[in-house]
Amino acid sequence: xxxxxxxxxxxxxxxxxxxxxxxxxxxxxxxxxxxxxxxxxxxxxxxxxxxxxxxxxxxxxxxxxxxxxxxxxxxxxxxxxxxxxxxxxxxxxxxxx
Amino acid sequence: xxxxxxxxxxxxxxxxxxxxxxxxxxxxxxxxxxxxxxxxxxxxxxxxxxxxxxxxxxxxxxxxxxxxxxxxxxxxxxxxxxxxxxxxxxxxxxxxxxxxxxxxxxxxxxxxxxxxxxxxxxxxxxxxxxxxxxxxxxxxxxxxxxxxxxxxxxxxxxxxxxxxxxxxxxxxxxxxxxxxxxxxxxxxxxxxxxxxxxx
Numbered sequence: 001x002x003x004x005x006x007x008x009x010x011x012x013x014x015x016x017x018x019x020x021x022x023x024x025x026x027x028x029x030x031x032x033x034x035x036x037x038x039x040x041x042x043x044x045x046x047x048x049x050x051x052x053x054x055x056x057x058x059x060x061x062x063x064x065x066x067x068x069x070x071x072x073x074x075x076x077x078x079x080x081x082x083x084x085x086x087x088x089x090x091x092x093x094x095x096x097x
Numbered sequence: 098x099x100x101x102x103x104x105x106x107x108x109x110x111x112x113x114x115x116x117x118x119x120x121x122x123x124x125x126x127x128x129x130x131x132x133x134x135x136x137x138x139x140x141x142x143x144x145x146x147x148x149x150x151x152x153x154x155x156x157x158x159x160x161x162x163x164x165x166x167x168x169x170x171x172x173x174x175x176x177x178x179x180x181x182x183x184x185x186x187x188x189x190x191x192x193x194x195x196x197x198x199x200x201x202x203x204x205x206x207x208x209x210x211x212x213x214x215x216x217x218x219x220x221x222x223x224x225x226x227x228x229x230x231x232x233x234x235x236x237x238x239x240x241x242x243x244x245x246x247x248x249x250x251x252x253x254x255x256x257x258x259x260x261x262x263x264x265x266x267x268x269x270x271x272x273x274x275x276x277x278x279x280x281x282x283x284x285x286x287x288x289x290x291x292x293x294x295x296x
Contacts (some may be wrong), residue, residue, distance in 0.1 A: 073172030
């Protein structure tokens with residue numbers, strides 16, 4: 001819940017900030033935070049007991065459980081959005097960042 | 098470039114964790130990852146707020162807003178069932194593991210408790226892989242398929258960790274849809290896992 005309040009405050013502040021320079025710096029900040037989050041995820045994983053042995057024994061099964069559900073989700077969402085969402089809102093597609 | 102940095106951040110983190118190299122900045126970062134997430138969400142909020150008329154656009158979708166979370170949830174469960182057939186485990190367990198939809202911490206803990214340590218570890222690692230590989234899949238999907246589909250690999254994580262990558266490779270409209278999708282998928286994760294262990 002706290003996370004959405006923080007985001008809501010960001011949205012309110014963002015409404016009053018219109019300069020391109022702030023946008024760029026804000027994007028950099030978001031990317032830095034993501035990299036720091038991934039780094040701390042790595043630290044947490046590395047500190048987890050038996051992480052390497054679990055990865056070697058259950059890695060392939062886990063990979064399969066990542067790959068197939070993700071692929072089926074991608075295919076299904078692509079078909080559904082192509083059919084029901086893309087036509088009416090095609091003007092919003094392809095906005096380059 | 099981002100993909101490379103992402104990989105580097107993970108490798109460095111793993112190195113620090115595995116080797117026990119834990120100077121103050123590293124332990125500070127790993128202990129305050131919630132704080133980093135708050136800053137990230139604040140920053141994403143600013144990006145959305147700076148984009149004029151975005152909420153009006155989103156309102157036009159009405160019930161269609163449910164298409165993406167529905168596709169992701171159904172797709173994940175079907176994928177889990179396929180894995181169960183391939184690996185020779187019970188369909189309910191397979192569906193439960195895939196129902197984690199990237200929320201590795203919750204899926205790992207819940208499935209360990211309900212289905213045993215081995216299945217819990219598979220749930221943890223497979224959902225972690227889903228979150229991690231999303232960083233690589235999103236740019237590819239954005240250029241080959243469409244913006245909406247970029248939310249599919251991210252699933253429940255589309256409201257937090259994978260959101261900046263979605264912001265980078267899609268647009269603000271997709272980002273708002275991603276937040277809504279993340280909320281809905283995260284809501285379904287514990288319900289689906291419990292459901293599949295009770296049928």
